Amino acid sequence: MFVSNEILSVVTFLYLLLFLGHLVCFATKKEKVLTAVWVGLYVTFGLHTAGLIARWIESYGGITEVYKCIFQICQFPGHAPLSNFYESLIFYAWCIALIVIAMKKRLRFPLLTMFACLVALGFMGYASFSTSVDKKITPLIPALQSNWLHIHVFTCFIAYAAFAVSFLAGLFSIVNWKSIMPPEETLEELNYRSVMVGFPMLSAGILTGAVWAHYAWGSYWSWDPKETWSLITWIFYALFLHARFARGWKGRRIALLSIIGFASVIFTYFGVNFILSGLHSYGAA
Amino acid sequence: MSATKSNEGREGQAPPSPPFLDQVYEFLSSVTLAIALLAFIAVLSIFGTLVKQQASPEEYLSYYSESTNTIIKFLGLNDVFHSRWFIAALLLFVLNLIFCSVPRLLRVIKSGRSAKVPSEKALDGMALRCLVTGKRIDDVTGVFKNYRATLRNEGSMILERGSLGRYAVYMVHLSIIIILLGGLIGFLFGYRGPLTLAKGETKDSVVSRGAATERRPLGFALKLTDFQVSFYPTGEPKDYVSNVEVLENGKRVLQKSIRVNDPLSYGGVSIYQSSYGSNPVFVFNVGGEPVELGQGGVYKKGKLHLLAVRYEKSVHNFGPGVQVAYVDEKGQPQTTWFLTEVPRLREKNILGTTVRLDKIQEEYYTGLEVSRDPGVWVVWFGFALILFGLYVNFFLYHRRIYLLEISKGVLIAGTAVKNKEGFREEFEKLKGKLGCS
Numbered sequence: 001m002f003v004s005n006e007i008l009s010v011v012t013f014l015y016l017l018l019f020l021g022h023l024v025c026f027a028t029k030k031e032k033v034l035t036a037v038w039v040g041l042y043v044t045f046g047l048h049t050a051g052l053i054a055r056w057i058e059s060y061g062g063i064t065e066v067y068k069c070i071f072q073i074c075q076f077p078g079h080a081p082l083s084n085f086y087e088s089l090i091f092y093a094w095c096i097a098l099i100v101i102a103m104k105k106r107l108r109f110p111l112l113t114m115f116a117c118l119v120a121l122g123f124m125g126y127a128s129f130s131t132s133v134d135k136k137i138t139p140l141i142p143a144l145q146s147n148w149l150h151i152h153v154f155t156c157f158i159a160y161a162a163f164a165v166s167f168l169a170g171l172f173s174i175v176n177w178k179s180i181m182p183p184e185e186t187l188e189e190l191n192y193r194s195v196m197v198g199f200p201m202l203s204a205g206i207l208t209g210a211v212w213a214h215y216a217w218g219s220y221w222s223w224d225p226k227e228t229w230s231l232i233t234w235i236f237y238a239l240f241l242h243a244r245f246a247r248g249w250k251g252r253r254i255a256l257l258s259i260i261g262f263a264s265v266i267f268t269y270f271g272v273n274f275i276l277s278g279l280h281s282y283g284a285a
Numbered sequence: 286m287s288a289t290k291s292n293e294g295r296e297g298q299a300p301p302s303p304p305f306l307d308q309v310y311e312f313l314s315s316v317t318l319a320i321a322l323l324a325f326i327a328v329l330s331i332f333g334t335l336v337k338q339q340a341s342p343e344e345y346l347s348y349y350s351e352s353t354n355t356i357i358k359f360l361g362l363n364d365v366f367h368s369r370w371f372i373a374a375l376l377l378f379v380l381n382l383i384f385c386s387v388p389r390l391l392r393v394i395k396s397g398r399s400a401k402v403p404s405e406k407a408l409d410g411m412a413l414r415c416l417v418t419g420k421r422i423d424d425v426t427g428v429f430k431n432y433r434a435t436l437r438n439e440g441s442m443i444l445e446r447g448s449l450g451r452y453a454v455y456m457v458h459l460s461i462i463i464i465l466l467g468g469l470i471g472f473l474f475g476y477r478g479p480l481t482l483a484k485g486e487t488k489d490s491v492v493s494r495g496a497a498t499e500r501r502p503l504g505f506a507l508k509l510t511d512f513q514v515s516f517y518p519t520g521e522p523k524d525y526v527s528n529v530e531v532l533e534n535g536k537r538v539l540q541k542s543i544r545v546n547d548p549l550s551y552g553g554v555s556i557y558q559s560s561y562g563s564n565p566v567f568v569f570n571v572g573g574e575p576v577e578l579g580q581g582g583v584y585k586k587g588k589l590h591l592l593a594v595r596y597e598k599s600v601h602n603f604g605p606g607v608q609v610a611y612v613d614e615k616g617q618p619q620t621t622w623f624l625t626e627v628p629r630l631r632e633k634n635i636l637g638t639t640v641r642l643d644k645i646q647e648e649y650y651t652g653l654e655v656s657r658d659p660g661v662w663v664v665w666f667g668f669a670l671i672l673f674g675l676y677v678n679f680f681l682y683h684r685r686i687y688l689l690e691i692s693k694g695v696l697i698a699g700t701a702v703k704n705k706e707g708f709r710e711e712f713e714k715l716k717g718k719l720g721c722s
Contacts, residue, residue, distance in 0.1 A: 076517065139517045142524055142545035142558075189706070200675040207668045216546045218557035218654040219477065220664060221468070223366045225334040235327045239320060246316050276334055 004055035004081075005128075005135060008090060011051055012128050014044040015093075015121035022114035026180055034110055041113065045097045052094060055081040059137045079140045082153040085273065086135050089127035091153070092269075093120040095161035103165070103193070109182045112190070115168050148212035156205035156230075162198030163237075163258075163265045166191050170258030173251070188250065191258055199237050206230050225276035229268040236261050314384035322378045329374070333365035379462055386458045393451050402441040402687050405696060413712045414698035415721035422688050425695055428718045432686060440690040450683040450703070456674030464667035470660030476501050477657075480556070482509035483564070483650040487532065491655045503655065504552050506532040510540075512651045514561055525561050527651040543653065553657055560652030565596045567607050567623075570641040579648075588612075589636050594620065596645075603627050605645050611635050684708050697721070 021037040059078030060066045068074035081087040100116045127133055169191035173184060181187075209227070214220040221227060240257045243249040249257070312318060336357060337344065345354050345363060361368030408414060417425055422442055426434075432444035476493035478501065489506040492498055511528040524544065531539040531551050541549045548557040569576040569584070571591070576584050584591040592610040600606035604626030613619050614636065623642035624630040632641040684701035697719070701708035 076523070139519065139521060139523065141521060145524075146546040196679045200672070200679055203675055204672060207672065211665070211668070214661065215548060216557070218548065218555060218559065218656040219658075220661065223333060223338065228330050228334045232327045232330050235323050235330075239323055242316065242320065272334070 002055070002058050002137070004051050004058055007047060007051035007054055008124065009128055011044060011048045012121065012124040014040070014047065015117050015124055018044060018117040019114060019121060022110055022117065025110050025114075037110070037113070038104075041097065041101065041117070045094075045101060048090075048094050048097060052081050052090065055087070055090075055137065059139075076139060078137075079144070080150055080153075081137075082149060083140055083144055084134065084138065086127050086133045088153070088157070088269075089123045089133070092157055092160060093123040093127075095157045096120050096123075096164055099158065099161045099165055099194075099197070103190075109186070111172060111177075111180055111182065112165070112168060115171075116165070119164055119168075143216050146212060146216065148208055148215070152205060152208040152212055155201050155208060159198045159201035159205055160265055160269060162194045162201060163262050165194040166198060166258045167262035167265075169194065170255035170262075173255040174259070184251070188254065191254060192244065195237060195240060195258070199234075199241065202230070202234055202237065206234060225272045226268065229264070229272050233261070233264040233268050236264050310384065313380055314388065315381075316385065318381050319378070319385060322374055322381060326371070326374050326378065329365050329368075329371050332362050336362045336365070338366070339364050375465065379465060382458050382462060386455050390452070390455045393455075397435075397448070397451070400436060400443055400685070402436070402438070402443060402689055403698075405689060405691055408687060408689055408696050408698040411698040411700065413700070413709060414696065415716050415719065416694055416696055417719050417721040418694040420694050422690055422695055425688070425697070425719060428715060429686065442688040444686040444688065445683070447681045447683045449677050450681040453674050453678030453681070457671055457678060460667045460671035460674055463670065464664050467660040467663030467665075467667055470663055471658040472660075475656065475658040475660065478655050479559070480507070480653045480655050481562075481650050482507070482512075482527070482529075482653065483648065484509055484512055486650075501657075503554055505538075505554075506535075507556065507653075508532055509651060512561070512649050514649060525558055525651070527558055527653065529556075553659065555656050555658075557654040557656070558651070559654040561649055562652060563647040563649045565605075565607070566646045566648045567593050567596075568643045568646060569623075570639075570643055572638045572640075575643075589638055591635070591640070600624055603630075606630070607642065607645065609640075682707070684711075 018037060018040050021033065021040060025033045025037055056078065057063055057066055059081065060069060060074065061076070061078070065074050066078070069077045082091055096116050097120055100113055127135075169187045172181060173187045173191075182190075206227075209230075210220040213222065213227075236257075240254070240261055243257060244254055337348070340363065345357065349357065357363055361370060365371055402408075403411075422440070426442070426444075429444050432446045433448070434442060435445045435448075436443035476491075478491040478493040480488060480491045482488060485508075487506050487508040488503075490500050490502045493501050508530045509527055510530055512526070514525045515523045517523045527543045529541055529543055529549065530537050531541075531549075539549075539551060543549050543556060543558045545558045548555050550556075564579060567578045567582075569578060569591075571584065571586070571589070578584060578591070578593040580593055580596055582593050590612050593607055594610045595608040596605070597608075598605050600622060603624050606622050606624035608620055608622050610618060610620045621633060621635075622630060623633065623640075625642055625645055632639060634640070682701060682703040684699060686697060686699040689696045699708065699712050699715075
């Protein structure tokens with residue numbers, strides 16, 4: 001058992017506590033509880049980051065190996081924890097927490113953080129407890145040995161996380177729980193702002209992927225299922241933005257679009273790995 | 286993500302022209318067409334991921350029934366991204382982008398040039414406004430630090446910020462066209478193809494992949510001097526390296542180690558490490574003389590003709606072996622098996638000569654991918670422009686502030702089409718600095 005796995009198990013448990021903390025928050029309606037929940041979120045996020053860093057170090061085989069690699073005398077260099085399905089789930093949960101914290105200033109309402117914690121809990125729990133998800137640290141195959149890995153995966157997953165927030169905003173305005181709902185305009189603002197982050201990030205993710213593919217495979221675009229589905233998702237959010245700004249769509253229709261858009265994101269992430277096969281097959285292992 | 290409202294399309298009618306052309310123009314410049322085309326491209330792409338692309342006819346017959354197969358063939362779903370539908374949709378989409386963007390862009394430029402300071406009454410009706418009493422315009426301009434004066438008249442002024450934000454949408458649209466253009470250049474003037482080289486081998490051309498396969502000269506010769514594969518302790522490949530030399534007219538001009546993620550570029554051609562494989566090499570001893578034969582390799586000495594026909598990793602569970610063909614005394618072709626792990630089958634007498642199989646070696650060869658794509662820099666430029674355009678579009682926004690001197694002081698009002706909330710906050714801060722009501 002690696003230290004990182006221990007840390008990440010604690011983090012999974014903390015997301016569960018945070019979710020429950022929000023319920024307490026709704027029951028008591030006290031500002032103090034909400035403040036405590038936010039402090040808890042910061043701590044959880046910090047530990048989550050520590051878990052990722054620990055896994056990164058462990059992929060080298062310990063901190064001494066990291067030093068050796070800095071001086072280029074190590075035998076097997078490690079890699080950022082972004083290389084297989086388990087690591088991507090953990091990283092996705094981290095990105096969701098990051099985006100909620102980054103959006104705190106403008107859009108602080110407990111319903112969003114509660115569901116964000118629930119989604120993060122879902123991904124962490126799936127990663128930790130599912131027997132089909134391989135938790136081993138495996139060395140990088142030659143195709144993944146590139147600095148493009150970091151920027152490509154980071155931009156893609158920030159985009160996925162932003163679209164998850166947009167999905168939540170859309171979901172809230174459709175189900176409409178009266179007493180705990182933020183006002184409709186806030187939800188629309190939240191929805192737009194998350195797509196505003198997600199769309200350029202998805203674009204950057206696709207483009208860095210294309211540049212990387214050019215250097216690794218000799219072609220910036222090969223219509224591999226992952227590439228194609230990310231393009232479909234991109235087209236969908238382009239339609240979303242045009243419906244919103246060129247056509248002035250609002251309310252329920254925009255909410256529905258953000259829900260369908262997220263379905264496309266989920267298919268790009270999971271569906272392609274499990275149903276379709278292609279060059280991105282390492283994402284499924 | 287156009288910030289302009291849809292009803293603006295009705296303004297600024299074109300000069301009278303034949304109604305048919307009008308209709309074509311209306312059709313090509315409509316947002317509805319853009320949405321329909323994007324949806325169509327997305328749906329075709331979905332089919333492109335569900336139906337295996339560019340597979341052999343036998344593969345399709347093994348997946349689908351004959352009638353489904355006919356439909357797939359007819360709709361071109363076996364090669365969606367090169368089908369007439371897809372290309373036609375892309376072309377129409379480019380036209381649509383141009384017809385949508387150019388008139389709107391011209392309108393934005395025009396409205397920027399012809400901006401006027403509204404009347405006192407109009408300014409008074411605006412949501413964000415304030416009055417600085419007892420001051421003149423020159424007393425207050427210091428507050429608007431990041432603003433640019435775009436109009437200065439006696440007693441009135443227009444200040445603007447983030448003007449680039451108004452052009453960002455068109456930058457994004459333009460960069461999509463540039464990227465597609467780069468793709469077209471690559472499609473028309475480029476080629477791709479696999480190139481396998483064994484150690485010591487030299488090649489100067491490649492058979493291109495795609496609709497028309499043909500032999501393309503590289504313009505130079507490529508020689509593989511060495512190839513190594515290294516593995517992790519887990520058995521996964523760690524690195525494959527092809528050491529190559531570029532030869533021009535037989536002279537070495539460049540040496541390079543090609544790795545995955547580290548291609549060689551020379552003379553407009555890029556060469557990538559894509560795969561590797563191994564061929565068996567049969568090490569024989571023929572009458573005391575060592576002989577190495579590859580698969581299909583021939584040995585001739587006097588009457589003795591040997592041909593390594595077939596290699597099996599395991600012959601009836603007796604280990605690896607090679608089938609050798611020869612011509613017997615009567616001139617009849619015969620075959621016999623040599624097995625390395627069975628002593629009785631390791632050595633044979635053929636036409637009076639002792640032939641012994643000493644060992645079977647694996648000789649690695651490298652699988653390189655050759656690509657020539659003159660459009661790639663156009664695509665990179667498009668990528669840079671689209672990212673810049675998206676950044677400007679979402680994170681900078683245009684706002685305009687009007688200043689008008691009236692009898693009581695300076696009347697100040699501001700507008701922003703996008704990010705109204707952000708601008709309101711900024712305006713409130715400005716109000717604090719101006720000390721106005």
